[in-house]
Amino acid sequence: xxxxxxxxxxxxxxxxxxxxxxxxxxxxxxxxxxxxxxxxxxxxxxxxxxxxxxxxxxxxxxxxxxxxxxxxxxxxxxxxxxxxxxxxxxxxxxxxxxxxxxxxxxxxxxxxxxxxxxxxxxxxxxxxxxxxxxxxxxxxxxxxxxxxxxxxxxxxxxxxxxxxxxxxxxxxxxxxxxxxxxxxxxxxxxxxxxxxxxxxxxxxxxxxxxxxxxxxx
Amino acid sequence: xxxxxxxxxxxxxxxxxxxxxxxxxxxxxxxxxxxxxxxxxxxxxxxxxxxxxxxxxxxxxxxxxxxxxxxxxxxxxxxxxxxxxxxxxxxxxxxxxxxxxxxxxxxxxxxxxxxxxxxxxxxxxxxxxxxxxxxxxxxxxxxxxxxxxxxxxxxxxxxxxxxxxxxxxxxxxxxxxxxxxxxxxxxxxxxxxxxxxxxxxxxxxxxxxxxxxxxxxxxxxxxxxxxxxxxxxxxxxxxxxxxxxxxxxxxxxxxxxxxxxx
Numbered sequence: 252x253x254x255x256x257x258x259x260x261x262x263x264x265x266x267x268x269x270x271x272x273x274x275x276x277x278x279x280x281x282x283x284x285x286x287x288x289x290x291x292x293x294x295x296x297x298x299x300x301x302x303x304x305x306x307x308x309x310x311x312x313x314x315x316x317x318x319x320x321x322x323x324x325x326x327x328x329x330x331x332x333x334x335x336x337x338x339x340x341x342x343x344x345x346x347x348x349x350x351x352x353x354x355x356x357x358x359x360x361x362x363x364x365x366x367x368x369x370x371x372x373x374x375x376x377x378x379x380x381x382x383x384x385x386x387x388x389x390x391x392x393x394x395x396x397x398x399x400x401x402x403x404x405x406x407x408x409x410x411x412x413x414x415x416x417x418x419x420x421x422x423x424x425x426x427x428x429x430x431x432x433x434x435x436x437x438x439x440x441x442x443x444x445x446x447x448x449x450x451x452x453x454x455x456x457x458x459x460x461x462x463x464x465x466x467x468x
Numbered sequence: 469x470x471x472x473x474x475x476x477x478x479x480x481x482x483x484x485x486x487x488x489x490x491x492x493x494x495x496x497x498x499x500x501x502x503x504x505x506x507x508x509x510x511x512x513x514x515x516x517x518x519x520x521x522x523x524x525x526x527x528x529x530x531x532x533x534x535x536x537x538x539x540x541x542x543x544x545x546x547x548x549x550x551x552x553x554x555x556x557x558x559x560x561x562x563x564x565x566x567x568x569x570x571x572x573x574x575x576x577x578x579x580x581x582x583x584x585x586x587x588x589x590x591x592x593x594x595x596x597x598x599x600x601x602x603x604x605x606x607x608x609x610x611x612x613x614x615x616x617x618x619x620x621x622x623x624x625x626x627x628x629x630x631x632x633x634x635x636x637x638x639x640x641x642x643x644x645x646x647x648x649x650x651x652x653x654x655x656x657x658x659x660x661x662x663x664x665x666x667x668x669x670x671x672x673x674x675x676x677x678x679x680x681x682x683x684x685x686x687x688x689x690x691x692x693x694x695x696x697x698x699x700x701x702x703x704x705x706x707x708x709x710x711x712x713x714x715x716x717x718x719x720x721x722x723x724x725x726x727x728x729x730x
Contacts, residue, residue, distance in 0.1 A: 278604025278611070372480045377507040378609050386624035387617055398624050448604050461605065 255327030255334070257353035257425075262433050264290060264467050271466035277459035278448035280384035282392050283466075284309055285440045290467045291345075293407050294431040295352065297460035299424040301409040301447040303361045303381045305402060306336065306344050309439035312396055314338045318357050318403045328413060330355040330405065336434070339402075344440065349433035352426045356406040358419065361385065362449045371451045384445035394441055406447075407432055408462075409454050421452050473497055488522050489697040498698040503530075503678045505691030508618030510625060510675035511698075512537050513668055515728060518576065518701035523640055523662045525692030529681040531589060531615045531636040533623070534564060534572045537671040538727075540628060542568045546587045546635040552716040556645065558583040558637065561713030563669075563720050570727065571720040572672060574710040576701070577665035580658055584643045586651075587635025590682040591616040599689040612689050618677030626673050639664055640694075641681040653683035660692070667701055667710075669724045703728070 266272065270289075274296070275281050285291050286309075293302055308314035320337035322328055330336070332350040335343045363382035367375040382401060389396040408426040413419055448459050473494065475481045485492075485500035498517065502524060503509055513519075521530060536542035545567040553562055560578040563571045575583075595614040602612040620630055640662055642654035668674070680691045704711055704721050711718045 276603055276605035373482070374480055376509070377504050379604055379611065383621045386621045390620040390624055390630050397629060398627055450608065
């Protein structure tokens with residue numbers, strides 16, 4: 252078994268005892284704090300929805316989730332049970348402690364109006380996008396986060412395989428209704444989310460749907 | 469053949485400048501676009517560019533803010549612009565001034581005679597209160613967008629935060645004030661095809677939203693689209709209308725010229 256092979260692990264945590272229980276509708280932003288030692292569960296309520304998430308050190312937002320530190324640390328590109336999300340300072344930010352989906356993307360990034368013009372057509376520029384969501388969430392917050400902090404994100408429930416020939420594919424998700432991923436916070440965090448509104452590729456099965464966030468103390 | 473104006477198989481360049489600016493030569497045109505009602509965009513554009521804005525339906529509103537592209541701390545200042553020119557409305561000849569006493573943009577053509585400079589902006593709370601919930605999940609890209617959120621997204625792309633958001637100009641809207649100081653929003657002020665031209669007097673970041681004016685009494689969220697053509701006009705010449713409209717505008721244009729010494 253390789254470091255990033257699919258590892259399914261269920262959780263024993265009871266949703267009725269969660270401190271936070273939020274359903275984020277499709278296409279909406281969310282910025283929330285998670286404290287060290289708390290557990291965050293993200294639920295793909297209807298299946299094949301991409302949750303685009305960036306994590307920051309709550310006390311020093313210059314320290315953020317780092318895709319490259321994370322991949323180097325675990326020796327591969329997919330996130331699954333046991334994966335540790337590393338920061339730009341080389342410190343563990345979160346550990347995936349349960350995962351009924353089994354594979355999450357680290358390379359696909361977040362959609363933006365400008366990148367939509369590049370990937371699809373110039374006239375796509377007025378469509379809603381993840382970066383607009385990120386910008387809205389941070390503009391309305393007192394987090395101190397700015398555009399410069401919008402670093403490469405995790406796409407929970409999204410499947411972006413790299414082929415042996417060096418290709419990058421956007422495949423239909425391996426996720427399904429009710430599948431979830433659970434992460435233990437290793438430091439106090441800001442969690443910045445865009446529930447992806449992309450309609451131009453199969454990352455959301457062309458049908459963006461809600462995701463749920465549960466936090467246990 | 470100008471590749472910025474001519475679509476190819478892979479690049480679906482907008483060609484609506486052919487209708488929006490039929491009076492201009494192709495050599496003058498930089499680009500065209502149509503911003504759907506409620507949407508937002510921003511550009512970084514050089515001095516000497518003129519933006520033509522043309523409403524594509526009745527009831528349009530276009531909220532616009534300006535920042536000096538060389539130093540975004542310098543930005544459009546509503547009170548300085550209004551008090552300098554002794555005006556509470558904008559039309560041909562008026563100059564949009566910065567907090568540094570410089571002309572940022574001048575209104576060089578105008579079919580309406582009144583654009584609202586009082587800076588009111590629809591925010592998310594007022595949007596939901598007035599028009600109800602109309603989110604992405606149900607309505608996809610037909611979701612309702614507020615002018616404030618649109619401008620926050622656009623200035624955010626340029627590293628600016630909500631503390632940098634200034635009172636915008638609301639083009640195509642008319643708000644007068646009665647003897648007791650109360651606002652009167654003029655319905656049906658701007659018919660389809662209303663036009664204003666804004667010459668950029670310095671290098672700017674310009675952000676705009678086509679969300680409704682917050683005083684628009686229509687119960688339905690139905691902002692019209694606005695066409696935009698950017699064309700090469702060159703900076704204000706010596707005999708420019710705006711240089712001779714008011715002495716304050718002339719001096720603001722002079723102050724900007726002093727930052728572009730050749």
